[in-house]
Amino acid sequence: xxxxxxxTRNAENRVTASQAVLKGLAEDGGLYVPEQLxxxxxxxxALAGMSYHETAYTVMKQxxxxxxxxxxxxxxxxxxxxxxxTEEIVPVKKADGAFYLELFHGATIAFxxxxxxxxxxxMTTAARKNHETNEIVILTATSGDTGKAALxxxxxxxxxxxIVFYPKDGxxxxxxxxxxxxxxxxxxxxxxxGNFDDAQTGVKKLFSDKELARELNGAGFCxxxxxxxxxxxxxxxxxxxxxxxxxxxxxxxxxxxDTMNVVVPTGNFGNILAAFYAKNMGxxxxxxICASNENKVLFDFFRTDVYDRNREFILTTSPSMDILISxxxxxxxxxxxxxxxxxxxxxxxxxxxxxxxxxxxxxKASMQDFAGGFATRKQTAEEISRVYKxxxxxxxxxxxxxxxxxxxxxxxxFGDIPTVIASTASPYKFARSVMEAIDEKYSGMDDFxxxxxxxxxxxxxxxxxxxxxxxxxxxxxxxxxxxxxxxxVKEFLGIE
Ligand SMILES: *Cc1c(COP(=O)(O)O)cnc(C)c1O
Numbered sequence: 001x002x003x004x005x006x007x008t009r010n011a012e013n014r015v016t017a018s019q020a021v022l023k024g025l026a027e028d029g030g031l032y033v034p035e036q037l038x039x040x041x042x043x044x045x046a047l048a049g050m051s052y053h054e055t056a057y058t059v060m061k062q063x064x065x066x067x068x069x070x071x072x073x074x075x076x077x078x079x080x081x082x083x084x085x086t087e088e089i090v091p092v093k094k095a096d097g098a099f100y101l102e103l104f105h106g107a108t109i110a111f112x113x114x115x116x117x118x119x120x121x122x123m124t125t126a127a128r129k130n131h132e133t134n135e136i137v138i139l140t141a142t143s144g145d146t147g148k149a150a151l152x153x154x155x156x157x158x159x160x161x162x163i164v165f166y167p168k169d170g171x172x173x174x175x176x177x178x179x180x181x182x183x184x185x186x187x188x189x190x191x192x193x194g195n196f197d198d199a200q201t202g203v204k205k206l207f208s209d210k211e212l213a214r215e216l217n218g219a220g221f222c223x224x225x226x227x228x229x230x231x232x233x234x235x236x237x238x239x240x241x242x243x244x245x246x247x248x249x250x251x252x253x254x255x256x257x258d259t260m261n262v263v264v265p266t267g268n269f270g271n272i273l274a275a276f277y278a279k280n281m282g283x284x285x286x287x288x289i290c291a292s293n294e295n296k297v298l299f300d301f302f303r304t305d306v307y308d309r310n311r312e313f314i315l316t317t318s319p320s321m322d323i324l325i326s327x328x329x330x331x332x333x334x335x336x337x338x339x340x341x342x343x344x345x346x347x348x349x350x351x352x353x354x355x356x357x358x359x360x361x362x363x364k365a366s367m368q369d370f371a372g373g374f375a376t377r378k379q380t381a382e383e384i385s386r387v388y389k390x391x392x393x394x395x396x397x398x399x400x401x402x403x404x405x406x407x408x409x410x411x412x413x414f415g416d417i418p419t420v421i422a423s424t425a426s427p428y429k430f431a432r433s434v435m436e437a438i439d440e441k442y443s444g445m446d447d448f449x450x451x452x453x454x455x456x457x458x459x460x461x462x463x464x465x466x467x468x469x470x471x472x473x474x475x476x477x478x479x480x481x482x483x484x485x486x487x488x489v490k491e492f493l494g495i496e
Pocket of ligand 1: 110111112145146228265266267268269270271272320321398399424425
């Protein structure tokens with residue numbers, strides 16, 4: 001059966017999976033969603049015996065039905081290879097009563113690698129299948145981790161170029177260094193004077209600009225997106241929840257059919273939406289806990305029925321979650337509105353005009369599997385210190401938000417139900433915040449001293465991604481106002 005995708009804002013806009021991957025965002029500003037959520041076609045028992053590659057194929061073939069078996073297996077094989085520093089790809093570590101699903105063993109040591117190592121393969125395959133002859137220009141807004149992971153994925157991939165916009169003062173020192181040292185002739189990295197929402201809104205505007213699209217087409221280019229609005233990112237993220245279930249079956253922590261809960265440190269709502277899709281595939285997931293930092297729009301949303309972005313944007317120690325407009329929530333809203341594009345489009349219009357919307361009681365009732373919690377900067381730091389002192393395991397700041405939310409709000413309620421915490425970044429990526437949380441004495445050290453110290457206290461090897469940037473030269477130093485985004489894109493592409 002061929003699974004088709006539809007825009008969340010216009011039911012008439014129907015495309016195949018590979019077309020959805022190629023386009024990223026729909027022309028009407030909506031997000032592509034599958035017309036039905038497919039079911040796992042293996043019994044859950046079978047998951048215990050599957051490798052990451054096998055699990056990936058089992059899940060992805062159900063969503064990307066117009067890719068051949070050979071194409072999909074090729075994409076999976078190329079993506080999840082020695083770029084990952086462990087053959088398990090995603091190890092599960094038990095600490096202090098929870099299971100940390102380590103999604104950060106890829107090239108840039110953040111969970112974005114899980115999807116962005118495969119997206120370039122899915123996309124170039126899609127281009128071939130759809131006879132797209134224009135060069136693909138990946139346009140990305142990043143709160144820090146997507147940018148580097150996308151750059152690493154697309155650097156020097158033939159037929160593609162990549163432009164990354166990041167908030168100049170809104171990413172960690174390591175994140176910025178990782179991006180501005182990126183090699184590859186087809187790469188471009190630009191700092192924006194503004195926050196992540198400014199960058200994301202700017203990128204969305206470029207995507208929906210029809211005049212610009214015509215100009216690009218004339219010059220032999222077309223835009224696509226590596227942000228989590230692309231279905232080609234969402235689908236690979238479903239895989240690791242299914243894989244986690246298999247690992248817990250294998251280690252005897254779960255029996256087939258037992259429930260597991262998940263806690264996800266959330267920003268753009270992509271990661272937790274993938275868990276929701278996994279649940280809809282028939283994976284026995286109970287609760288989906290959305291953990292926020294002080295930008296707790298989603299916490300407030302799940303507690304009330306109002307999504308309200310009208311508030312101060314707070315820079316926290318978990319920058320990849322500093323987001324007030326969680327793009328992927330739209331896919332949930334659409335579903336909860338009964339796959340009604342019109343209803344969804346009206347809510348999204350309200351959001352862009354007034355900064356908020358209210359869902360109906362009926363929609364609210366259908367979201368009962370979700371719950372939220374949040375952690376302040378102080379609570380996040382205390383959680384890193386608490387878990388380290390108790391177990392020796394070192395959490396990054398994002399994972400610590402989720403860990404705090406689990407232990408503070410839900411551990412008692414969940415009792416014996418195994419809980420998987422999506423562990424979204426290596427502590428090395430946020431070494432300063434992590435080390436200062438563990439001991440104030442570290443505040444005087446420079447970034448690389450901290451990294452060596454983290455290595456000493458955790459016993460975890462310094463990842464290649466960190467070693468690489470120690471002495472790497474800065475190759476990108478452009479900083480612009482958000483009004484200049486279009487001009488910068490044209491300049492990089494040589495369009496006048
Ligand atoms: C992107 C990111 C998140 C947020 O994930 P979403 O899918 O945007 O909700 C959390 N933690 C880290 C480290 C990230 O890079």
